[in-house]
Amino acid sequence: MLKILFKLFKALNSEAEPRQISLAFCFSMIAGLTPFLSLHNLLVLLLVLLLRVNLSAFIVGLGIFSSIAYLIDPLFHRIGLFVLTVGNLEGLWTSIYNSTLWRLENFNNSIVMGSLLFSLILFIPLFIIMNIFIVKYRTNVMAWIKKTKIAQGLRAGRIYNLYKAASGWGGAS
Amino acid sequence: MKKWIRWKGLMFFFCFAVLFSLIWFVFAPVFVERMIEKYGTDMVGAKVELDDADLTLSPLGFVLKRLQITNPDEPMTNAVEIADIGFSLDGLNLLRRKVVIDEMNLDQAQINTPREKSGAIRKKPRGISDDLKKRKGKTLSLPSLKIPDVSEILEKENLVSLELIRTLDSDIKAEELKWERILNEIPDKEKLDEHKKRIEKIKSAKKEGVSGILGGVSEAAEIKKDIDSDLKQIQDAHREFGTSLASLKKRMGEAKKAPLEDIRRLKAKYSISPAGLGNLSRLILGPKIGEWTDSALFWYEKIKPALNRAEKDKKTGHETVKPVRGRGINIVYKEKSPLPDFLIRDINASVKLKAGDIGGKIRNITTDQDILGIPLTFIFSGDNLKGVQSAEMKGSLDHIVPIKSKDTLNMRIKGYQLQEMTLSDQQELPLTLKEGLLNLAINSQLKGEAVKIKTVANFGSVKFATEGERADSLFAQTISSTLSDITGFSLMVDITGTLDNYETDISSDLDRIMKKAVGNLVKKESASLERKLRSAVYAKVNGPSDDLKLNFSHLASINNELVSRLDLGKNALDSFGVKNNSKIFKLPF
Numbered sequence: 141m142l143k144i145l146f147k148l149f150k151a152l153n154s155e156a157e158p159r160q161i162s163l164a165f166c167f168s169m170i171a172g173l174t175p176f177l178s179l180h181n182l183l184v185l186l187l188v189l190l191l192r193v194n195l196s197a198f199i200v201g202l203g204i205f206s207s208i209a210y211l212i213d214p215l216f217h218r219i220g221l222f223v224l225t226v227g228n229l230e231g232l233w234t235s236i237y238n239s240t241l242w243r244l245e246n247f248n249n250s251i252v253m254g255s256l257l258f259s260l261i262l263f264i265p266l267f268i269i270m271n272i273f274i275v276k277y278r279t280n281v282m283a284w285i286k287k288t289k290i291a292q293g294l295r296a297g298r299i300y301n302l303y304k305a306a307s308g309w310g311g312a313s
Numbered sequence: 314m315k316k317w318i319r320w321k322g323l324m325f326f327f328c329f330a331v332l333f334s335l336i337w338f339v340f341a342p343v344f345v346e347r348m349i350e351k352y353g354t355d356m357v358g359a360k361v362e363l364d365d366a367d368l369t370l371s372p373l374g375f376v377l378k379r380l381q382i383t384n385p386d387e388p389m390t391n392a393v394e395i396a397d398i399g400f401s402l403d404g405l406n407l408l409r410r411k412v413v414i415d416e417m418n419l420d421q422a423q424i425n426t427p428r429e430k431s432g433a434i435r436k437k438p439r440g441i442s443d444d445l446k447k448r449k450g451k452t453l454s455l456p457s458l459k460i461p462d463v464s465e466i467l468e469k470e471n472l473v474s475l476e477l478i479r480t481l482d483s484d485i486k487a488e489e490l491k492w493e494r495i496l497n498e499i500p501d502k503e504k505l506d507e508h509k510k511r512i513e514k515i516k517s518a519k520k521e522g523v524s525g526i527l528g529g530v531s532e533a534a535e536i537k538k539d540i541d542s543d544l545k546q547i548q549d550a551h552r553e554f555g556t557s558l559a560s561l562k563k564r565m566g567e568a569k570k571a572p573l574e575d576i577r578r579l580k581a582k583y584s585i586s587p588a589g590l591g592n593l594s595r596l597i598l599g600p601k602i603g604e605w606t607d608s609a610l611f612w613y614e615k616i617k618p619a620l621n622r623a624e625k626d627k628k629t630g631h632e633t634v635k636p637v638r639g640r641g642i643n644i645v646y647k648e649k650s651p652l653p654d655f656l657i658r659d660i661n662a663s664v665k666l667k668a669g670d671i672g673g674k675i676r677n678i679t680t681d682q683d684i685l686g687i688p689l690t691f692i693f694s695g696d697n698l699k700g701v702q703s704a705e706m707k708g709s710l711d712h713i714v715p716i717k718s719k720d721t722l723n724m725r726i727k728g729y730q731l732q733e734m735t736l737s738d739q740q741e742l743p744l745t746l747k748e749g750l751l752n753l754a755i756n757s758q759l760k761g762e763a764v765k766i767k768t769v770a771n772f773g774s775v776k777f778a779t780e781g782e783r784a785d786s787l788f789a790q791t792i793s794s795t796l797s798d799i800t801g802f803s804l805m806v807d808i809t810g811t812l813d814n815y816e817t818d819i820s821s822d823l824d825r826i827m828k829k830a831v832g833n834l835v836k837k838e839s840a841s842l843e844r845k846l847r848s849a850v851y852a853k854v855n856g857p858s859d860d861l862k863l864n865f866s867h868l869a870s871i872n873n874e875l876v877s878r879l880d881l882g883k884n885a886l887d888s889f890g891v892k893n894n895s896k897i898f899k900l901p902f
Binding site: 188192249251 | 643645
């Protein structure tokens with residue numbers, strides 16, 4: 141896990157496209173907030189592997205969002221229940237309920253629907269925020285950290301050696 | 314574009330998918346095996362075991378090897394053991410989370426096979442024996458054919474009459490003491506005489522002039538008040554005594570009748586009742602029929618929850634599930650072609666019995682009959698079996714509308730050769746049906762909770778084996794010789810009531826024959842027992858009973874004393890000139 145964290149920091153600090161890291165975070169949000177063994181997560185996995193997004197960012201994000209999900213499951217349940225029972229959409233849900241693919245997706249479960257909707261709505265805002273954050277981080281925070289005495293001291297220490305060793309595995313692979 | 318696509322990732326994804334499928338292929342049978350064992354064990358209350366489960370891909374299905382379902386009442390016996398179960402699954406519906414099996418084959422199903430290891434689980438299941446215990450109060454036993462000695466009877470039996478007499482005697486004594494104390498407290502003869510003397514004194518006062526007369530008037534009023542008060546005390550006590558006496562008299566009457574009640578009770582318990590022998594078939598076959606009925610109802614109750622899932626889960630239209638993480642609610646929408654979550658359309662079964670193989674078909678097994686709209690039906694039949702000419706069992710379980718459920722089971726057995734069937738193992742009259750030929754017809758119906766089972770059994774070429782000829786009792790000898798002459802009889806069993814509380818009515822022409830054969834003998838023996846009991850019971854009761862009468866007579870003297878004081882009080886009042894409680898005070902001049 142430590143190595144993955146270092147890889148994430150390396151990606152953040154490297155010349156890798158901020159969008160590749162942001163997209164990985166956004167995908168990890170969907171996979172982490174929604175029940176993991178859902179059909180849509182197979183698509184997320186395919187996209188994560190097919191698109192050149194940062195895998196370390198995806199794994200770290202998955203850990204973070206999965207932990208958060210446990211706390212906000214009741215909110216997902218309420219959102220899902222509301223959406224699935226709202227009168228105007230009943231026709232839509234009934235027609236897709238009769239589709240095998242959607243039944244396999246278990247869309248009619250309140251938590252699946254609530255968490256998926258929640259993460260899809262936040263997908264683009266998170267992508268934009270993450271992009272801005274990475275750019276700001278690189279231009280301001282990174283430069284400032286490098287100048288601090290702690291960072292200079294650490295660069296001479298064991299952890300920095302590990303970080304260096306990790307840097308040989310490539311950034312946004 | 315090239316910058317954004319990672320072709321190696323796609324390859325990795327496919328490798329992952331293949332690996333996942335392989336893992337599923339390897340572990341799915343193990344998962345299915347564990348599921349069957351876990352849920353089966355929970356449902357039956359004893360171990361359900363499966364030797365092996367294999368997954369087949371084309372067509373998609375499973376082959377299960379050696380399914381053993383333990384009899385919860387006999388952990389070393391399998392209620393059912395099936396050598397091979399093969400079925401194919403509807404793959405498309407499986408993706409929709411519906412287990413639909415078009416055809417299932419059960420090969421070599423056997424019942425009551427021995428187990429190598431006990432199939433009991435730690436938690437004691439509710440078995441058939443529990444039901445039997447619950448209904449034990451209803452079972453009857455063959456009346457004793459040996460009348461015990463009267464002294465033996467009285468040694469082990471408590472006489473209610475004796476208890477009653479002793480209790481009453483002690484109550485009478487307590488009452489006597491109580492009233493002796495009260496007699497001391499209420500005005501006695503001496504006090505009442507004193508009132509008289511005071512009156513006489515006033516009467517003599519008129520001779521002393523006007524002042525004497527005026528003083529006498531106020532004193533006379535005083536005396537009258539005292540007499541009234543004393544008289545009231547005596548009257549109250551007399552009234553209370555009268556109530557106590559009446560209650561004790563009533564109890565005396567009961568105590569007098571009590572020995573007769575004891576005699577009647579002991580006679581009923583120890584003599585052979587002609588009515589009991591008149592329903593011998595019930596006494597002999599009742600427990601066995603009860604056992605079979607309980608066993609059938611036990612297994613029915615095990616199956617019933619699965620048939621009534623619809624009633625249980627679908628009241629709100631929502632089905633609660635436990636998703637991967639947390640809990641959620643699955644909203645159910647209208648399906649275009651509704652299908653149950655679990656359905657086996659056809660089961661072809663071959664059952665291996667000692668008598669030979671019988672074949673059967675079960676149709677439409679589902680947990681959601683309300684969705685399918687078709688009841689479960691089954692039929693099993695076999696011809697030319699070993700010891701049975703033909704056997705057929707068919708029925709249906711209709712729970713389409715759960716509150717109007719209707720289940721039927723009809724059974725026909727022709728030419729069943731009976732051998733060595735123990736009917737009674739009571740010491741006084743061991744009874745075995747050595748051989749015979751049985752034709753049996755059972756029509757049963759369960760509507761909601763109401764059970765109705767009608768059974769007609771015709772026994773032919775029967776030969777009873779009894780050891781009653783060697784018994785000491787004349788009854789046992791008579792019954793034995795009567796049974797040995799019987800070659801055929803019929804038996805009718807009607808069971809009506811509810812699943813928890815049903816009545817069994819058994820009748821047979823055997824009853825008439827038995828009643829005729831031993832009826833007179835029974836009457837004679839019963840009369841003799843009654844005579845002996847009467848003399849023995851009265852011999853025990855007479856002494857305490859005489860004491861009781863004596864103590865009761867003591868109460869009469871208390872009554873006499875109260876009456877005498879009451880008279881004295883009234884006399885004192887009369888000497889005032891007050892008669893018949895007229896309250897007219899006549900001045901003493």
